[in-house]
Amino acid sequence: MMPAMRILISGGTVVTASDIYQGDVLVEDERITTIGTDLKVPADRTIDARGKYVLPGGIDCHTHLDMPFGGTTSADDFESGTIAAAFGGTTSIVDFAIQYKGQTLQHAWETWMQKAEGRAAIDYGFHMIITDLKNQVEAEMDTLVREGVTSFKLFMAYPGVFMSDDATIFRALLRTGKNGGTICMHAENGGVIDVLVQRALAEGKTAPKYHALTRPARAEAEATHRAIAMAEMADVPIYIVHLSAAEALEMVTEARDRGLPAFAETCPQYLFLSYDNYEEPGFEGAKYVMSPPLRPRETQEQLWRGLAFNDLQAISTDHCPFCMKEQKELGKKDFSKIPNGAPGIETRMSLVYDGGVKSGRISLNRFVELTSTSPAKIFGLFPKKGTIAPGSDADIVIFDPTKTWKISKKTTHMKVDYNPYEGREVTGVTETVLSRGRVIVDGGKFTGKAGSGNFLRRACRMI
Numbered sequence: 391m392m393p394a395m396r397i398l399i400s401g402g403t404v405v406t407a408s409d410i411y412q413g414d415v416l417v418e419d420e421r422i423t424t425i426g427t428d429l430k431v432p433a434d435r436t437i438d439a440r441g442k443y444v445l446p447g448g449i450d451c452h453t454h455l456d457m458p459f460g461g462t463t464s465a466d467d468f469e470s471g472t473i474a475a476a477f478g479g480t481t482s483i484v485d486f487a488i489q490y491k492g493q494t495l496q497h498a499w500e501t502w503m504q505k506a507e508g509r510a511a512i513d514y515g516f517h518m519i520i521t522d523l524k525n526q527v528e529a530e531m532d533t534l535v536r537e538g539v540t541s542f543k544l545f546m547a548y549p550g551v552f553m554s555d556d557a558t559i560f561r562a563l564l565r566t567g568k569n570g571g572t573i574c575m576h577a578e579n580g581g582v583i584d585v586l587v588q589r590a591l592a593e594g595k596t597a598p599k600y601h602a603l604t605r606p607a608r609a610e611a612e613a614t615h616r617a618i619a620m621a622e623m624a625d626v627p628i629y630i631v632h633l634s635a636a637e638a639l640e641m642v643t644e645a646r647d648r649g650l651p652a653f654a655e656t657c658p659q660y661l662f663l664s665y666d667n668y669e670e671p672g673f674e675g676a677k678y679v680m681s682p683p684l685r686p687r688e689t690q691e692q693l694w695r696g697l698a699f700n701d702l703q704a705i706s707t708d709h710c711p712f713c714m715k716e717q718k719e720l721g722k723k724d725f726s727k728i729p730n731g732a733p734g735i736e737t738r739m740s741l742v743y744d745g746g747v748k749s750g751r752i753s754l755n756r757f758v759e760l761t762s763t764s765p766a767k768i769f770g771l772f773p774k775k776g777t778i779a780p781g782s783d784a785d786i787v788i789f790d791p792t793k794t795w796k797i798s799k800k801t802t803h804m805k806v807d808y809n810p811y812e813g814r815e816v817t818g819v820t821e822t823v824l825s826r827g828r829v830i831v832d833g834g835k836f837t838g839k840a841g842s843g844n845f846l847r848r849a850c851r852m853i
């Protein structure tokens with residue numbers, strides 16, 4: 391037996407969703423084994439964390455690496471995307487496998503496992519996107535839950551491509567009541583949006599801003615309400631992905647006030663960007679074409695309030711980067727052909743720390759909860775991930791809360807030719823990152839290895 395590799399993180403401020411204290415954290419091989427004060431143990435390496443926060447590694451439960459969309463593929467694959475994630479203090483992702491029409495879920499899962507294997511530098515799990523719920527596929531949902539793919543995403547938007555009708559959604563919800571899985575919902579009324587898009591194009595409105603103007607907040611609110619109502623009738627929890635509109639948040643708040651297990655995430659782009667970005671000159675607005683779209687600036691404060699008061703439970707990125715050149719350009723003459731998505735996997739932790747904790751909108755504990763602990767609980771990764779505790783995986787971020795960082799295409803590692811936050815200065819920087827006990831980011835350098843991330847066989851929801 392090889393003796394365990396020991397790393398001692400000393401003198402830092404350990405922050406979890408519930409605690410803040412000065413302490414030393416001992417890591418042996420892949421796990422945290424001891425937490426104490428003034429630990430006097432021999433270690434292969436001691437990391438001085440004085441003046442820094444010692445945080446559980448970030449969990450981004452909404453990413454799209456190597457994903458085909460609109461005739462092209464998202465610019466980050468599992469290697470570049472997970473390395474960028476690590477730089478930003480994220481040590482686990484839950485990405486989306488896609489079942490296309492006629493395929494089995496097994497086939498879709500294997501396809502995405504192949505994309506990640508040998509490439510991912512941090513641990514990864516999958517949600518399964520269902521687009522074709524035949525009876526046989528419905529039965530397959532149970533198998534996937536047993537194999538650790540315990541959540542399924544359905545779409546109320548993109549008719550003819552991803553959209554499911556209400557009967558299909560209701561069947562999927564009922565099934566999760568039996569198998570313990572969770573339904574994640576893209577809640578926008580796709581039928582209404584399609585009509586608005588066709589009308590805009592017929593009127594010659596082709597600029598990027600029409601992407602937003604044809605996806606009204608009410609279309610998101612209506613679908614959010616309908617999704618929650620169907621989950622209520624099926625007597626199961628539901629998780630709304632990338633909630634962007636204040637009107638949709640109202641639906642979630644109302645449901646939670648009635649005691650329903652309705653959950654929702656938002657994303658940094660909805661907290662820091664707004665409709666105004668679509669008004670940037672020329673074709674620049676294409677950088678922000680994503681669904682749902684950016685909303686009026688006032689929405690940002692409403693979302694922050696939702697995060698502070700637990701009407702929103704998680705912040706994920708929906709990282710789905712497309713380059714301006716050759717990718718976003720596909721929609722130069724027609725906004726509906728602009729691939730939907732933007733980069734963000736690397737900037738989430740710093741943005742949320744700066745805009746949330748430093749600005750006094752959320753507590754430091756809440757920051758950890760929203761970026762790590764709560765996604766871990768909702769998606770069956772807790773307490774292996776999402777906290778700093780003896781027995782948990784040593785996924786640890788040493789975070790400097792005083793250092794500043796100018797976000798730019800030049801200072802980030804995502805494989806895309808722009809950054810939506812170009813030039814924004816944030817306080818709070820990821821300095822050192824451990825993934826299952828291995829130091830993978832060390833003083834601004836990547837020291838990990840592509841392919842060393844493990845597939846995360848997730849348990850069922852703990853909510």
Ligand SMILES: [Zn+2]
Pocket residue numbers: 452454708710
């Ligand atoms: Zn998405």
